[in-house]
Amino acid sequence: MLQVSRKVDYALRAAIYLAAQGQGRLVPANEIAESRRIPKKFLEKIIKDMQRAGLVTSYRGAQGGYTLARSSDRISFRDVIEAVEGPIALNVCVNEGHDCSVMASCNMQRVWREGQRRMLEFFAGTTLADMNPRIFLNTSVEAAV
Amino acid sequence: MLQVSRKVDYALRAAIYLAAQGQGRLVPANEIAESRRIPKKFLEKIIKDMQRAGLVTSYRGAQGGYTLARSSDRISFRDVIEAVEGPIALNVCVNEGHDCSVMASCNMQRVWREGQRRMLEFFAGTTLADMNPRIFLNTSVEAAV
DNA sequence: TAATACTAGACTAAATAGGTCGGAATTAAT
């Protein structure tokens, strides 16, 4: 339906929450889940995805928890989206190596590519730091308000 | 998965095919289905959606078929997408009247809105006529090539 | 009246979304 999944939404909520806590502070899943209204067990899996993508670091055991692996202004929406959903492709025919049966006569590929390029450009330019209440760094988002 | 459905893809293939045949010529479902590799019965339902949205006109009986309801340069990708999928909302919280539980502290809504605005702007600016082989009218698509 | 087309609605198989469950492994504090 051309809509982001709950997974992406939850991942970003969590990432933004971690960003607000400051890199370094270890935040347990419970706290994130409760404060951002995310099912805890589901959240754990989602954060694991972000960890695998190198966005989050985790520590087990008592006093353990999660923290951002790098500063919030170097983690973009695109990073988070792709961490949990894999690479974005607006249509199957935009994938590398995909061979569309009607490609020669269809001409749509270029449209999907360009639409996707614009979307990615925007999501890559918006970072977790931009979500910090009050201070918005991304001028393109700023300009839209 | 943030990807357009087969339905949207088929709808656009069909619409582009109709555009290429010229408004006025009645094209039967069979011809569209075969030439664009779309399951016929599925196609009929999809075209019905486009008809309900006022994009296509149909005529029953022998020599019947489908044709565009207006000229191809006045039917955009956005028109077709919304005809078969309903209004686009990049995230649930962008919908009118939706009340997000963590909205006050989340700040993401503005990002989805702006991302969506950019996407729609592009899809609304790209028409079926732009898909005519060789002649591309939409300069923004043109520029991307 | 036969052939060609679209129409309507029920049905279905497979995939995806959105989780849940139960416990094992790890660590810090007591």
Place this chain on the structure above:
DNA sequence: ATTAATTCCGACCTATTTAGTCTAGTATTA
């Protein structure tokens, strides 16, 4: 050493959506 806090892991589950198919029409024309 024990316990409590915490992540990690894999299997499981269920509802919804996707991508169609099937059957039985109705309308139109030659």
